[in-house]
Structure formats: C-alpha cells, structure tokens
Amino acid sequence: AQVHDVAGIMGGEDSGVSETTTDVLLEIAYFDPVRIGATGRKLGLASDARIRFERGVDPDFLDDGLDLLTGLIVELAGGTPTETVRAGSPPSAAKVIAFDPGLTLRLGGVDVDEGEQRRILERLGFTVSAGWPKNPNVTCPLRRHDIEGAADLVEEVVRIHGLDTVASVPLPRTEGVARPTATPQQKLERGLRRAAAASGLNEAITWSFLPEWAAEHFAIDDQALWVLANPISEDLKAMRPSLLPGLLIATKRNADRGAPGSRLFEIGRRYFRAQDGLSDERPTLGIVLAGEKTPRGWKTGKAQSFDAFDAKALALELLEAAGAPTANLMVMGPDSLGPGPQFHPGQSATLRLGPKTVLARFGMLHPATLKAFDVDEPIAAVELFLDAIPARKNAAFARPGFTPPALQAVTRDFAFLVPEALAAGDLVRSVQGADKAAITAVRVFDVFAGTGVPEGHKSLAIEVTLQPGEASFKDAELKAIAEKVVAAAAKLGGELRG
Structure with missing residues (x-):
C-alpha cells in the first residue's frame, strides 16, 4: 500500500x-x-x-x-467516457441574508433607487424575495463564499452603481486652529524621510513579508521569526527582521532591468517576538547603495562604486537629522552587538552611544549575503535603529536665534604619533573634550605612515578651532589649552611630534 x-x-x-x-x-x-x-x-x-x-x-x-x-x-x-458515478453531495443550502435597502445610503454614502438595487443584485446572481423592499431576504449564490452579511450586499450594490458616485464628505471638526496630532515618532520619521530624499536617495516601499530563506539570512540569533501558517504566497511567508532583504530584492530587480545603480531607502518596522509572546515592532530606516556612485567621465576617469565610508557618512548625516548626539557616538567594529554576519567583517561597523546602545550599523555587505540574494556587485548598506535614538531634551518649538561670535576664532594644528590601530575618530572625540568651553571643532587633515614614523604607529594631524568668548585669548591661555590637547591625546597613546 x-x-x-x-x-x-x-x-x-x-x-x-x-x-x-x-x-x-x-x-x-x-x-x-x-x-x-x-x-x-x-x-x-x-x-x-x-x-x-x-x-x-x-x-x-x-x-x-x-x-x-x-x-x-x-x-x-479520443476515448469513450463511462457513466458518471456520484459519491456524497456538495453543499446545497444557500445563505439567506435579511437586507434593508436603506443601508446603502447609511453605509455606502450613496442614494441608489430601491428598484435599481434589486436589479443589480439579481444581475449578480442573487435571488431577492417577494417582500422587497419592506421585508426583503436576499439568497446568495453558492459560489459567493465571501458574502457574510448585509454590509457585503451594500458593497456589491455600490461597486456596480459606481464608486465615483460616492460623494466626498469631510469629517466633522471643532472650530478654531486644529491641534497638532503627529506623535514624536511620526515627526521623527517625516524629518528623516525628507533628509534622506535631500541626500539623493529614492524612497522604496517593500513588503513587510519575505521569503523564509531571506528572513532567516538576516535573523538575529536570539529572536524567533514570525512565520505565517497560511501565506498569500511562499515568497511572502515570514515577517521581516530587517529592512535590508526587501531593499536587496528591489536592487536585484533594478539591476536585472539595466539600472546602472540604486540608492534606495525605506522607513518601516522590523518584527520580532517579545518575551511575552506578542509582536515587538521596531521602527527602522534601511539604506542600500549599489552600482555607480559617479559615472565614468573625462574628468573623473573610471566609474566609482560606493564604499563603507559612503555608508558611514549617510548614517551620520541622518542621525544628525534625527537629533542624535553624533559628536558623542563611538565607531565600534564587529562584535556580538553588530553589525552582524550579513556584513563584511573588515568593512563594516556600528555607531553606538556608549558601548551597548547601537544606533546604527553600516558597511559593505558580506559576499555570502550577496550570493544568497544573487547580486553580482558590491553593495553598501545602512540600518538606523530609530527606537534606540534618545529623545531630545528640552526641545523647544523653534530654534533659538543665531548670534555670531564677536571675536574671530583661532586655529591650532597638532600632529601626533599614535598606535596604528587607533581610530581617528577616537582621537577627535578625546581632543574635543579636553576643553569644551574653548574648543568648538576638531578635524583630521592628514594621515601618514612611512619614513620617519615608527613601526606600528601612524601620524595623525588635526586642526583644533578655538573660539574666544568675551576677550581674545592670551598666550598663557593658548598654551594651557594646548597642554590639555596633548594630555588628551596621551591618554590614547598619542605623542606630540617634534
């Protein structure tokens, strides 16, 4: 058997x-x-x-x-058919629904003549009782499993009569100026959407559902996926744990149709299982950069592709637009908190507020990820975790007026020998905190390793901008600030070059 x-x-x-x-x-x-x-x-x-x-x-x-x-x-x-053999019987009891023709106006917002309503229902295969229109019963065709009640009959009448005949009626509102109804989260997402578009990105809207294999590739180890038991399609079976898979699928589709590049972003939700078994939805902004950053040309030469630094720049720009304290962010390499095995371990990192609060992950995607999504070109990606961005403290309705300083700023250059593994951003943050009242900006303008630099070290040259307050700096004050800068660099193993 x-x-x-x-x-x-x-x-x-x-x-x-x-x-x-x-x-x-x-x-x-x-x-x-x-x-x-x-x-x-x-x-x-x-x-x-x-x-x-x-x-x-x-x-x-x-x-x-x-x-x-x-x-x-x-x-x-060809061939010869036999006699029909029957076993059992299909359902034969039709559904009967009590219907009031007045519901069409009350629910559908359109006044349809009672006789016209009857003609519409009969043309659709419904049987109307002789008691129309006072006490009518409508018998549904057996094929119409979707008809559950009188509201469904109203929908049938209105769609045949014409949805364009339904008048637009404004909702009632109170007198005066309407109070703002947008939540802080909605305002944040609106601002980020405008900032991303202003950066040259194109907004995409992808499905919240993914093929199961794509969702598993971006799944977090300790987070179980939401998988549908009865999906519309096998390609829409699992709820997304990341926005990047949907953007990668869109990027692949664009490349297959000859697009030279894709700069896509999306603001949406990632879906996880909370400890109580309910859905844990986390607002996120995802970005995918693929193809040519700049096309080939007589001035620029060969076409240039996106890299991890492009992704980092976008992440910082959008975090700044979201109100995150970007000056305090730490760039940290791969560990248990991110960016994850989907990213290239040598060309990716996370942006954190403290060692454990991850605000974003960025970098080049791992070759294994590109292979899984059948992508043939390098792709840079960013994910901003909007739920991790701290709320602004004492945020006013309007920005305070800008008052330019009365005295001219002073710049001083420093060159330090630092360990080769030291990130330039760490040195910038350390120097910037040496004297918060006087130092307004610090930037790196040169990196050198080679002749004259000890092995295992590199030279970092920084420009420090000092802004005097009520009086110009005196030599002694400038010397004291310089000593604080050198001391701050020394804490990281830096030594002032002679």
Missing part, C-alpha cells in the same frame, strides 16, 4: 498522466475548505489546488465542470 495523492492538495506520481496512459479517472469534487486548510498546514504543503479549495469553489459547477472536462478529453485525446 502507498499514498496515491493528498486529495485537494497535492497529486502523486501514480495520479499523473504519461505517454502510456490509456485509462483516465476524472474526479470532480468539492472539498471542505476547513479540512483542506488544516491538512495543508499540518503537512506543510502549499499548492494551487490547496489555495483554490481552501478558499471555496462553486458547488453548483461540479456537473458543468465534469461535462466541460470530459468533452475536452474526448476532443483532444
């Missing part, structure tokens, strides 16, 4: 037709949608047959379907 097929869900080898087939058993059946759905989920089988029978078919069409298919077989392949 062996399994011949799973009725209503999946056929088998023995139920197929081959070149040697001479006898065909034609089964025209009505399957219980509830049983088909339960069996399909239990066996983990998804097929066109399951989707069709799970949603319900027309029980009245069984005989017509049998005649139609039998005729096609005889016409195309």
Whole structure:
C-alpha cells in the first residue's frame, strides 16, 4: 500500500498522466475548505489546488465542470467516457441574508433607487424575495463564499452603481486652529524621510513579508521569526527582521532591468517576538547603495562604486537629522552587538552611544549575503535603529536665534604619533573634550605612515578651532589649552611630534 495523492492538495506520481496512459479517472469534487486548510498546514504543503479549495469553489459547477472536462478529453485525446458515478453531495443550502435597502445610503454614502438595487443584485446572481423592499431576504449564490452579511450586499450594490458616485464628505471638526496630532515618532520619521530624499536617495516601499530563506539570512540569533501558517504566497511567508532583504530584492530587480545603480531607502518596522509572546515592532530606516556612485567621465576617469565610508557618512548625516548626539557616538567594529554576519567583517561597523546602545550599523555587505540574494556587485548598506535614538531634551518649538561670535576664532594644528590601530575618530572625540568651553571643532587633515614614523604607529594631524568668548585669548591661555590637547591625546597613546 502507498499514498496515491493528498486529495485537494497535492497529486502523486501514480495520479499523473504519461505517454502510456490509456485509462483516465476524472474526479470532480468539492472539498471542505476547513479540512483542506488544516491538512495543508499540518503537512506543510502549499499548492494551487490547496489555495483554490481552501478558499471555496462553486458547488453548483461540479456537473458543468465534469461535462466541460470530459468533452475536452474526448476532443483532444479520443476515448469513450463511462457513466458518471456520484459519491456524497456538495453543499446545497444557500445563505439567506435579511437586507434593508436603506443601508446603502447609511453605509455606502450613496442614494441608489430601491428598484435599481434589486436589479443589480439579481444581475449578480442573487435571488431577492417577494417582500422587497419592506421585508426583503436576499439568497446568495453558492459560489459567493465571501458574502457574510448585509454590509457585503451594500458593497456589491455600490461597486456596480459606481464608486465615483460616492460623494466626498469631510469629517466633522471643532472650530478654531486644529491641534497638532503627529506623535514624536511620526515627526521623527517625516524629518528623516525628507533628509534622506535631500541626500539623493529614492524612497522604496517593500513588503513587510519575505521569503523564509531571506528572513532567516538576516535573523538575529536570539529572536524567533514570525512565520505565517497560511501565506498569500511562499515568497511572502515570514515577517521581516530587517529592512535590508526587501531593499536587496528591489536592487536585484533594478539591476536585472539595466539600472546602472540604486540608492534606495525605506522607513518601516522590523518584527520580532517579545518575551511575552506578542509582536515587538521596531521602527527602522534601511539604506542600500549599489552600482555607480559617479559615472565614468573625462574628468573623473573610471566609474566609482560606493564604499563603507559612503555608508558611514549617510548614517551620520541622518542621525544628525534625527537629533542624535553624533559628536558623542563611538565607531565600534564587529562584535556580538553588530553589525552582524550579513556584513563584511573588515568593512563594516556600528555607531553606538556608549558601548551597548547601537544606533546604527553600516558597511559593505558580506559576499555570502550577496550570493544568497544573487547580486553580482558590491553593495553598501545602512540600518538606523530609530527606537534606540534618545529623545531630545528640552526641545523647544523653534530654534533659538543665531548670534555670531564677536571675536574671530583661532586655529591650532597638532600632529601626533599614535598606535596604528587607533581610530581617528577616537582621537577627535578625546581632543574635543579636553576643553569644551574653548574648543568648538576638531578635524583630521592628514594621515601618514612611512619614513620617519615608527613601526606600528601612524601620524595623525588635526586642526583644533578655538573660539574666544568675551576677550581674545592670551598666550598663557593658548598654551594651557594646548597642554590639555596633548594630555588628551596621551591618554590614547598619542605623542606630540617634534
């Protein structure tokens, strides 16, 4: 004994037709949608047959379907049909709904003549009782499994009468100036959307669902995926744990259609399971940079691709627009908190507020990730975790007026020998904190390693901008600030070059 097929869900080898087939058993059946759905989920089988029978078919069409298919077989392949053998009976009790024609105006917002409503329903296959319009009952065709109540009948009448006839009616509102209703989160997302578009990015809107393999590739180890038991499609089965898979799929589609590059961003939600078993939705901004950053030209030479520094610059720019304290952020390499195995370990990092609060991850995607998504070109990516960005303290409705300083700023240059592994950003932050009252800006303008620099070290040259307050700096004050700068660099292993 062996399994011949799973009725209503999946056929088998023995139920197929081959070149040697001479006898065909034609089964025209009505399957219980509830049983088909339960069996399909239990066996983990998804097929066109399951989707069709799970949603319900027309029980009245069984005989017509049998005649139609039998005729096609005889016409195309020949043969002689036998007598019809019947087993069981399909549902024959039609659903009857009490319907008030006045509901069309109350629910649908359009006044349709009662006689016109009756004609519309009858043309759609519904049977209207003789008590119309005072006490009408409407009998639904067996094929209309979607009709549940009177509101569904209103929808049928309105869509045939014409949705364009439904008048636009404003909602009631109180007198005076309306109070702002946008939440801080909505304001944040609106501002980021404008900032991203102003940076040259194109907004994409992708599905919140992904193929299961794509979601698993970006899944977090300690976070279980939300997987649908009855998805619309196998390509939309798992809820996304990251915005990057959907953007990668869109990028691949653009490249297949000849696009030279893609600069896509999306603001949406990532979905996880909370400890209490409920959904944990986290607002996120995702960015994918693919293809040519600058095209080839007589002035620029060969076309240039995006790199990890482009991703970092975008991450910092958008975090600044979101109100994050970018001056206090730490650039930290791969560890247990990120950026994750989906990124190239030598060309990616995270931006953190403290050692454990990750605000963003950026860098080049790992070759294994590109291969999994069938992408042939390097891709830089960014994810900003909007729920981790701290709220602004004492945020006023309007910015204070700008008052330019009365005295001219002073700049001083310093060159330090530092360990080769020291990040330039760490030196900048350390020097900037040496004297917060006087130092307004610090930037790196030169990096050198080679002749004259000890092995295992590099030379970092920085420009420090000092802004005097009520009086110009005196030599002694400038000397004291310089000593603080040197001391700050020394804490990181830096030594002032002679």
